Amino acid sequence: MRITICVLLMMETLFLAGCDETKKAALKAEADSFRACQEMTLQGFRHVADTRDKRFEGKVQQATALCRGGQNAVQFMSAPWVDWTNYWATGDSTSLTTEIVPNTGHLGPNGRGLDGALLDLEYQRIELIKFNLFDNNGTYEDFVKGRAGVGGPALKSWPEMRLPKDHPNYQDAGGDGQQICKGELIRHRTLTGICNDIRNPLMGSTGQLFARNVELDTTFPDLGRTEWTRNRHGDRLSLLQPDPQVISRKLFTRKQSKPDACRAGYGLPGDSKDADCDYKKAPFFNVLAAFWIQFMTHDWFAHLEEGHNQPDYMKVGCTSQKVNNVETPLTAEDIQKLGCRPDDQMDKSYVADSSEPGKFSQGGKEYLKRAPKTFRNTVTGWWDASQLYGYDERSRQRVKRDPNDRAKMLLAPIGSRTGDAEKLGYLPVFEAADPILPQWSGQEAAAFPDNWTIGLSFYHNLFAREHNLFVDEFRKQAAKTPEDDSGLRNPATPDHIIRYKDVSADELFEAARLVVAAEIAKIHTTEWTPQLLYDEPLYVGMNANWSGLLGDAQGTTKAIADALREIVVNNYGKSEDVKKATQWYSVFASGPGIFGLGSKVYADDPVFALFNPNKKDVWDIRNPDHVNGGVNHFGSPFNFPEEFITVYRLHALVPDLIEYREAQSNPNVIQNKVPVVQTFQGRATDAMRSKGLANWALSMGRQRLGLLTLQNIPQFLQNLKIPRLEGKTQQIDIAALDLIRDRERGVPRFNEFRRQYGLKSLTSFDDFTDPHLPKDSAERRDQEELAKTLREVYGQHVCDISKVITDAQRGANSTFVNDCLEHPNGSTVDNVEDVDTVVGWLAESARPHGFAISETQFVVFILNASRRLFSDRFFTSSFRPEFYTTLGVNWVNNNGPGPKMMEQGMPNGHQQPVSPLKRVLLRTMPELSGELQHVVNAFDPWARDRGKYYSLEWKPRPGAESDEAFRKN
Numbered sequence: 001m002r003i004t005i006c007v008l009l010m011m012e013t014l015f016l017a018g019c020d021e022t023k024k025a026a027l028k029a030e031a032d033s034f035r036a037c038q039e040m041t042l043q044g045f046r047h048v049a050d051t052r053d054k055r056f057e058g059k060v061q062q063a064t065a066l067c068r069g070g071q072n073a074v075q076f077m078s079a080p081w082v083d084w085t086n087y088w089a090t091g092d093s094t095s096l097t098t099e100i101v102p103n104t105g106h107l108g109p110n111g112r113g114l115d116g117a118l119l120d121l122e123y124q125r126i127e128l129i130k131f132n133l134f135d136n137n138g139t140y141e142d143f144v145k146g147r148a149g150v151g152g153p154a155l156k157s158w159p160e161m162r163l164p165k166d167h168p169n170y171q172d173a174g175g176d177g178q179q180i181c182k183g184e185l186i187r188h189r190t191l192t193g194i195c196n197d198i199r200n201p202l203m204g205s206t207g208q209l210f211a212r213n214v215e216l217d218t219t220f221p222d223l224g225r226t227e228w229t230r231n232r233h234g235d236r237l238s239l240l241q242p243d244p245q246v247i248s249r250k251l252f253t254r255k256q257s258k259p260d261a262c263r264a265g266y267g268l269p270g271d272s273k274d275a276d277c278d279y280k281k282a283p284f285f286n287v288l289a290a291f292w293i294q295f296m297t298h299d300w301f302a303h304l305e306e307g308h309n310q311p312d313y314m315k316v317g318c319t320s321q322k323v324n325n326v327e328t329p330l331t332a333e334d335i336q337k338l339g340c341r342p343d344d345q346m347d348k349s350y351v352a353d354s355s356e357p358g359k360f361s362q363g364g365k366e367y368l369k370r371a372p373k374t375f376r377n378t379v380t381g382w383w384d385a386s387q388l389y390g391y392d393e394r395s396r397q398r399v400k401r402d403p404n405d406r407a408k409m410l411l412a413p414i415g416s417r418t419g420d421a422e423k424l425g426y427l428p429v430f431e432a433a434d435p436i437l438p439q440w441s442g443q444e445a446a447a448f449p450d451n452w453t454i455g456l457s458f459y460h461n462l463f464a465r466e467h468n469l470f471v472d473e474f475r476k477q478a479a480k481t482p483e484d485d486s487g488l489r490n491p492a493t494p495d496h497i498i499r500y501k502d503v504s505a506d507e508l509f510e511a512a513r514l515v516v517a518a519e520i521a522k523i524h525t526t527e528w529t530p531q532l533l534y535d536e537p538l539y540v541g542m543n544a545n546w547s548g549l550l551g552d553a554q555g556t557t558k559a560i561a562d563a564l565r566e567i568v569v570n571n572y573g574k575s576e577d578v579k580k581a582t583q584w585y586s587v588f589a590s591g592p593g594i595f596g597l598g599s600k601v602y603a604d605d606p607v608f609a610l611f612n613p614n615k616k617d618v619w620d621i622r623n624p625d626h627v628n629g630g631v632n633h634f635g636s637p638f639n640f641p642e643e644f645i646t647v648y649r650l651h652a653l654v655p656d657l658i659e660y661r662e663a664q665s666n667p668n669v670i671q672n673k674v675p676v677v678q679t680f681q682g683r684a685t686d687a688m689r690s691k692g693l694a695n696w697a698l699s700m701g702r703q704r705l706g707l708l709t710l711q712n713i714p715q716f717l718q719n720l721k722i723p724r725l726e727g728k729t730q731q732i733d734i735a736a737l738d739l740i741r742d743r744e745r746g747v748p749r750f751n752e753f754r755r756q757y758g759l760k761s762l763t764s765f766d767d768f769t770d771p772h773l774p775k776d777s778a779e780r781r782d783q784e785e786l787a788k789t790l791r792e793v794y795g796q797h798v799c800d801i802s803k804v805i806t807d808a809q810r811g812a813n814s815t816f817v818n819d820c821l822e823h824p825n826g827s828t829v830d831n832v833e834d835v836d837t838v839v840g841w842l843a844e845s846a847r848p849h850g851f852a853i854s855e856t857q858f859v860v861f862i863l864n865a866s867r868r869l870f871s872d873r874f875f876t877s878s879f880r881p882e883f884y885t886t887l888g889v890n891w892v893n894n895n896g897p898g899p900k901m902m903e904q905g906m907p908n909g910h911q912q913p914v915s916p917l918k919r920v921l922l923r924t925m926p927e928l929s930g931e932l933q934h935v936v937n938a939f940d941p942w943a944r945d946r947g948k949y950y951s952l953e954w955k956p957r958p959g960a961e962s963d964e965a966f967r968k969n
């Protein structure tokens with residue numbers, strides 16, 4: 001450090017004496033910035049907040065901003081958005097320091113920027129774990145009070161997570177006594193998700209209640225349960241107020257410049273390529289990514305049961321709007337102009353419990369035991385590929401296995417197309433006897449068949465093929481070395497070696513499921529997310545979540561990674577000290593990574609093990625502490641919170657038309673424009689079968705998806721025909737429904753939502769305008785127009801400074817935020833507190849570089865994306881050959897059979913393996929190998945030139961210059 005300072009001072013003196021002005025200015029700026037680093041260092045690390053109103057909020061001191069990002073970072077500090085996005089090296093190549101300034105590793109500007117960003121993100125994660133876990137299943141009181149001398153956040157098991165008496169596995173799990181799952185219950189992922197955590201059998205299983213991430217008394221703001229909520233919203237909120245359909249039509253509708261060529265998303269006859277629907281596009285994210293996330297959500301959560309809600313209907317708005325700030329009924333003319341439908345009806349949400357929640361007190365404060373209403377997750381909360389394999393008996397009946405080899409999924413070649421991919425086949429269509437709704441008939445058989453389109457058909461077929469390819473490879477190995485140890489063990493007979501030839505079809509089916517689920521989790525964590533958040537801090541951060549900051553290290557680095565992993569589990573994971581069990585665990589897990597935590601146990605002291613090349617792994621399936629030892633729930637049983645579902649309402653991602661291409665002819669040519677709406681349900685299956693998986697992969701791989709922003713919802717989703725619905729129209733506006741469902745489930749409105757997650761709240765609609773934009777730019781003018789529309793829709797009120805609206809955040813003068821939001825008492829302020837959360841995050845235009853989502857959505861992911869890895873035994877201590885087979889463990893680690901394959905070159909400066917989804921695509925569709933040769937991340941549009949360091953430019957790679965998609969933006 002001292003040397004670098006001297007060098008800088010020397011250079012500063014030299015250059016100030018003899019250099020040109022630009023160089024002088026750059027060096028002076030760096031010298032100032034470096035001095036600020038010293039000041040920052042003297043200030044020391046900030047403390048993790050003791051109370052939620054003292055949270056980090058992603059905002060740093062001036063010296064810190066200057067150190068990590070120079071004046072550029074300082075100038076945006078007053079904006080509500082997090083600071084790290086203005087640090088050096090966190091954007092594209094323009095965010096890198098100039099060559100004039102010496103770039104000395106971690107001490108140089110780029111290193112300081114990146115390290116600073118990672119540190120900020122870790123602080124956010126620690127505080128999220130500390131302040132944002134609220135279980136609804138009855139354990140929250142223990143979380144606050146602790147139990148038997150152990151602090152709540154350090155608790156590891158809960159009576160509420162025991163199997164109830166009427167559960168069919170009650171006795172197997174221990175009955176009335178201590179419940180610890182064993183034997184068959186722990187061998188693989190169970191159908192309903194029980195016994196993932198062997199000491200908390202019920203956790204994450206089908207039918208458990210969704211959790212919350214926000215203080216329970218901030219939920220259901222329209223009920224006005226607290227003075228703060230009443231002060232915040234007055235009497236302005238109800239289920240249908242502000243009117244959801246009006247909001248949808250004014251703020252969500254994707255505008256069309258050629259309505260006749262789009263026809264509200266229905267395109268032109270014969271799927272003519274002359275069809276044309278405008279949509280705002282993300283240049284660095286493709287349509288495969290859009291359907292990937294829908295495919296994921298079907299694994300993680302569902303509020304509906306078998307595709308429907310309560311058998312009780314409700315009206316859904318299109319009745320009034322604000323005119324000059326006064327709520328006014330819509331006239332027939334207004335309705336026609338807006339295009340909304342007062343006669344639409346929808347079935348109400350299922351509610352698990354709406355009785356008055358109990359209360360308890362701690363430290364003079366009163367708490368609710370659960371949210372005023374609770375809702376069930378009707379699928380397993382685990383990342384267990386339950387959309388493919390099932391989550392209860394009924395959905396399992398929809399999963400077809402190959403009668404000739406029960407280890408496999410049933411797939412059959414269709415039609416006369418040739419090619420290796422075609423031999424792998426397609427999923428069968430539902431039969432009349434299958435347990436399905438009438439509207440699902442004609443679709444491919446799948447455990448989760450709802451909202452089926454070409455995108456879901458694609459992924460279900462893809463992973464069914466992948467499942468079978470794993471089985472084939474296993475069988476090949478079994479034929480070669482039948483007597484060898486497969487790695488698999490039966491916990492009931494742990495000493496018995498299961499040879500390859502002895503593995504039963506059922507055992508192999510379940511091992512393949514484990515492998516496919518882990519592969520999916522790996523694709524999501526290390527491929528989809530780094531492309532969704534396309535910048536360097538997130539690339540490093542997401543890979544750290546999986547394999548650690550040390551990466552997939554080899555040799556000495558690998559030894560360090562292994563040792564760190566053990567230090568984390570032994571010293572922190574088992575700790576009853578709250579701080580060690582939560583905060584430090586999270587930080588240290590970034591060293592070795594979450595995946596595989598606790599899957600190795602060494603006899604040596606962990607620090608000694610670091611240096612001992614002969615250390616022996618003593619992990620033992622007979623020891624429940626080894627089987628389960630890697631998980632950490634941070635004191636709150638794992639399930640998704642309602643707020644997580646809110647930030648996954650990503651309907652704007654979907655384009656109206658898919659630009660269809662053919663792999664065997666010229667891929668640069670768009671052959672047809674296929675309306676997504678024409679691929680619903682059984683028509684998806686027809687489209688898949690008639691055109692084939694590889695052509696759909698190519699088409700969706702090359703096309704950009706829709707930006708998550710206001711006025712970008714496809715009109716066909718606003719006019720979706722759902723024949724099962726009662727009422728005149730049998731239509732529903734999905735975007736309006738997104739708002740209604742969040743209101744039904746009591747999600748706080750945008751500003752309080754941000755405060756609850758430790759982000760700064762906004763003071764007016766003008767705050768939505770991106771401060772980075774030049775004053776006179778067209779983009780800025782558009783955003784200012786949108787701020788006006790938000791004002792028109794949500795209105796304004798005269799504020800009262802005496803009304804405190806939250807205890808989660810303090811304003812500029814250190815008092816709790818009040819109704820005037822930093823404006824003078826009695827002034828007219830925007831009703832920014834009333835903004836629906838989905839509207840708010842879509843309106844956020846200031847985003848970190850390469851972020852396809854907003855920072856508000858992102859903060860929800862920081863917490864929940866790591867938790868679903870931390871909590872899952874099969875991703876931590878049970879990621880072992882005893883469960884996955886040796887082939888399975890290697891398959892997940894190496895992204896397929898055989899040794900790891902490395903990508904050519906150094907994309908964005910990293911040596912990296914060929915990505916997991918690219919390997920799946922290459923295996924399941926070998927005919928795409930030419931096209932995929934140029935692809936580094938399967939979710940980056942395939943023909944895009946990735947350019948230099950995290951470029952977002954939309955330009956063709958060599959060979960794709962004639963691709964029509966590059967002709968206009």
Ligand code: HEM
Nearest residue numbers: 290293294297301302303304451453648649650651654741
């Ligand atoms: C063309 C494609 C799509 C169609 C037809 C569709 C349709 C629907 C429908 C009808 C619902 C309403 C359920 C209800 O509350 O009654 C829904 C909910 C939802 N959709 Fe979509 N959707 C599509 C694409 C997507 C995509 C790409 C995502 C991205 C993640 C997504 C995420 C969600 C989420 C999170 C919910 C709430 C689910 C729940 O409450 O359990 N959808 N969708």
